[in-house]
Amino acid sequence: xxxxxxxxxxxRIGQPSEEIDTEATTVRELVxxxxxxxxxxxxxxSDPAAIRVAVDQKLSDFxxxxxxxxxxxxxxxxxxx
Amino acid sequence: MDIRVQSAAFDPGAELNAFTARQTGMGAIVTFSxxxxxxxxxxQAMEIEHYPGMTEAALTEIAETACTRWKLGxxxxxxxxxxxxxxxxxxxxxxxxxxxxxxxxxxEFLMDYLKSRAPFWKKExxxxxGQWVDAREHDEDALERWTQxx
Numbered sequence: 001x002x003x004x005x006x007x008x009x010x011x012r013i014g015q016p017s018e019e020i021d022t023e024a025t026t027v028r029e030l031v032x033x034x035x036x037x038x039x040x041x042x043x044x045x046s047d048p049a050a051i052r053v054a055v056d057q058k059l060s061d062f063x064x065x066x067x068x069x070x071x072x073x074x075x076x077x078x079x080x081x
Numbered sequence: 082m083d084i085r086v087q088s089a090a091f092d093p094g095a096e097l098n099a100f101t102a103r104q105t106g107m108g109a110i111v112t113f114s115x116x117x118x119x120x121x122x123x124x125q126a127m128e129i130e131h132y133p134g135m136t137e138a139a140l141t142e143i144a145e146t147a148c149t150r151w152k153l154g155x156x157x158x159x160x161x162x163x164x165x166x167x168x169x170x171x172x173x174x175x176x177x178x179x180x181x182x183x184x185x186x187x188x189e190f191l192m193d194y195l196k197s198r199a200p201f202w203k204k205e206x207x208x209x210x211g212q213w214v215d216a217r218e219h220d221e222d223a224l225e226r227w228t229q230x231x
Contacts, residue, residue: 004132006130006132006200006202007130007202007204007213008213010130054132054135054200057132057134057135057138058135059139059198073132073135073200075132075200075202076202076213076216077197077215077216078196078197078198078199078200078201078202078216079196079197079201079202079203079213079214079215079216080129080131080160080172080195080196080197080199080200080201080202080203081115081171081172081192081195081196081201
């Protein structure tokens, strides 16, 4: 699955995207798995309330299932306009 | 409907003229232009990051919702990404409708939704470095009035 990071999440994790092999069944499990993997993920994901997620380019939430999903993106609340 | 996401600068006046020229039978056109503001002083650049693919899809969905909700003939949403300077246009929306109430309401709806539902992130760059702009609670509250009205 392709995982993307934007804005300060991209900066804290240190890369814009990566291909991840995971058994995680939900977004929350993916976040927990990444956070357990390395400190930079744990630091980036330390405040889930400050993070939004898109699943296959649709705004979603941490309970979203990952079955059949191609792309997950993490980012802070949006500030367009 | 015209949805554009681009790094190039644009001329809001020229966009308005082109938008107006392609309408027929529209009694009202409303536009909004968003301009880079040097809030704290010493702004060297405003950098806007976005999520290519999702950005266009989200803007299209927001504009389609506006077109179903109000009697609109046309809508334009144009948003820049990349680096820009203070007082440069960042984005604009335009709506065309037979009557002004629809054009005003739809333009406000487009703005409220794209501020917190389209994947753009602003970073202010000054001599002290870069600072991501925080989302405002006010922007989230602005969405509620549209859901409350049903």
